Amino acid sequence: MFEPGTGPAADPAGAHHDRRIRSFQPRRSRVTQAQRDALTRLWPRWGLDIDGQRVLDLPTLFDTLPPTAPVVLEIGFGMGEATARMAAAEPGTGLLAADVHTPGQGNLLRLAERDGLGNIRVANGDAVILLEKMLPPASLAGLRVYFPDPWPKKRHHKRRIVQPHFLDLAAVPLAPGALVHCATDWEPYAEQMLDVLTAHPAFENTRPDGGYAPRPAIRPLTRFEGQGLDKGHTVRDLLFRRR
Structure with a gap:
């Protein structure tokens, strides 16, 4: 879709990385002219491909911030409206937003x-x-996973991103005290997230009662979430801390 270096690669890891069960499905959606223009002009400056071939230097990546600025990783940001609002509310924090949706x-x-x-x-x-491959140890101040695909069918549960192995990997780049914030409107997935996070020795629940957390002010109410609430869905927030 884009010439090398001028936009996101179609398969950035390519043959360099073992194939594995993925928690996402690449979606084929039309890229508008405004989106294409932004990708062409801004990708060389603000974008990066997850190729697994280098370790990122986060102070260099976020060169407009002080070298000691905290960096938070968000996995799955949809169309980016909520991410942009969080970035505006946290101008001193670097937001590394990962997704596959062009x-x-x-x-x-x-x-x-x-x-x-x-x-x-x-x-x-x-x-x-x-x-696993590109973030230095203890380099992140937080991890956000909002409304990941719940993979509701039992045979697909292995594709859910919040699993013990995922937390093993996340524990390495998360600094002590870093916050892990997950949110979902799929109750069975919320229960699994709570069980998996509670059982993992690297994380502790910020809630004294060991349950779900109120929605923190930093997480905006998204359009997707509003639609779910209109349908009577209950949104669960989980807020854990890296030990």
């Missing part, structure tokens, strides 16, 4: 430019490879 990548870059959000970087590809 229209969403273009839209988030467009919003970042429009709103002057120099603290956003967009990562294209499998976030599991990013965690």
